[in-house]
Amino acid sequence: MSKSTLEMTHDEWLLDRRRGIGGSDVATILGLNKWKSAYQLWLEKTGQVELDHTDSEPAYWGNVLEEVVAKEFQERTGLKVRRRNQVFEHPLHPFLRANIDRDVVGEKAVLECKTANQFLAKEWEGEEIPLSYLCQVQHYMNVMNYDHAYIAVLIGGQKFVWKRIERDQELIDMITERLVDFWETNVVEGVEPPVDGSKATSEFLNERYSEDGTEETTLPAEFDGLIEYRKQLKEDVDLITGKISEVDNQIKSELGKKDAAIGITPKFVISWKSVTSNRLNKKLLTEKYPEAAKDPEIYQTSISKRMTIKEIG
Known part of the structure; x- marks a missing residue:
C-alpha cells in the first residue's frame, strides 16, 4: 500500500510521519544515530513533544542537492531514476514505511541520495558504507520488496561516490524485529523505552526540563x-x-x-x-x-x- 505526498503540506507530512516508522527512524531505533535517541523518538511518535518544523542546515542542503546527486548518478551509471511521491507501507506491518528518494527504472531497486561532510570521506572509502545508511536502505528494500539498492553521495561538494547494495535478508530480519518491537511495545502499548546515556538524550532532558521544579518527591528504593x-x-x-x-x-x-x-x-x-x-x-x-x-x-x-x-x- 502507499499514499501520495503531493498534496501534503510540510506540517501535514511531519504529522503523518508519527503514524509509522520511516527510513530516517531506523538508525535511531537501532542506536546508530548520535543526534537522536530512541527515547526522544518515542516521545515524538506518541505526541508527547512538539515536532520540530525547521530543518537543520545539513538537512536543508541535503534536500536542495538531492536532485543534483540523482542527475549525476544517472550520468555516471546510465541508469534512469524517477521520483515516487508516495509513502509506501509494508504489506504485513503497515507502520513500517518508506518514503524513498528515487526509484530505479527497470529494476527492483531504490536510489538513496546523500550529502556528506568532507571529514566523513573515510566512511565511504572502498566498499565502506555508514552502517546507519546501510540499515536504512535494507529497510526500504524490505518495505518495497526490492532486490537491491543504490546509494549516491556527494562528499564535501566535490567528490561523488555511488554504490550498489544487495538485499541482506538476515540483516533485514534483525532490523524488522527491532522496529516491530519498538512500535508495538513502546508506541502502541506506551511502554517508555530505557533512558540511555547518549549525548542526544542528555541535551534533550536538559532542554526539556530547563526550569527548576517546584515540588519534592520520594523516589523508589x-x-x-x-x-x-x-x-x-x-x-x-x-x-x-x-x-x-x-x-x-x-x-x-x-x-x-x-x-x-x-x-x-x-x-x-x-x-x-x-x-x-x-x-x-x-x-x-x-x-x-x-x-x-x-x-x-x-x-x-x-x-x-x-x-x-x-x-x-
Whole structure:
C-alpha cells in the first residue's frame, strides 16, 4: 500500500510521519544515530513533544542537492531514476514505511541520495558504507520488496561516490524485529523505552526540563541501587583517568629526555607542542578598566541545572 505526498503540506507530512516508522527512524531505533535517541523518538511518535518544523542546515542542503546527486548518478551509471511521491507501507506491518528518494527504472531497486561532510570521506572509502545508511536502505528494500539498492553521495561538494547494495535478508530480519518491537511495545502499548546515556538524550532532558521544579518527591528504593552503581562508575572513571595520565606521562617523559616535539613509532606519530589560547584576564580588566568591568553587557550569562547527590545520615 502507499499514499501520495503531493498534496501534503510540510506540517501535514511531519504529522503523518508519527503514524509509522520511516527510513530516517531506523538508525535511531537501532542506536546508530548520535543526534537522536530512541527515547526522544518515542516521545515524538506518541505526541508527547512538539515536532520540530525547521530543518537543520545539513538537512536543508541535503534536500536542495538531492536532485543534483540523482542527475549525476544517472550520468555516471546510465541508469534512469524517477521520483515516487508516495509513502509506501509494508504489506504485513503497515507502520513500517518508506518514503524513498528515487526509484530505479527497470529494476527492483531504490536510489538513496546523500550529502556528506568532507571529514566523513573515510566512511565511504572502498566498499565502506555508514552502517546507519546501510540499515536504512535494507529497510526500504524490505518495505518495497526490492532486490537491491543504490546509494549516491556527494562528499564535501566535490567528490561523488555511488554504490550498489544487495538485499541482506538476515540483516533485514534483525532490523524488522527491532522496529516491530519498538512500535508495538513502546508506541502502541506506551511502554517508555530505557533512558540511555547518549549525548542526544542528555541535551534533550536538559532542554526539556530547563526550569527548576517546584515540588519534592520520594523516589523508589531502586534509585539507591542506581546511585550506588553511579558511585562505582565514578570510581572506575577516576581509575581509568589515572591510567591514561600514567601512559601520557611516560610518553612525555621520553619526549622530554630527547628534547623532542615529535615522536614516531612504527604505528603512530606523537606531537607534544605548545598551544596558545587567549582568555580574558578578569582581574586585570577590573584593575585597568573598572568602569568597563562593571558593564553587564560584556558578560554572557548562562543558566544550567546541576544535579548533586548527598548521602543521608
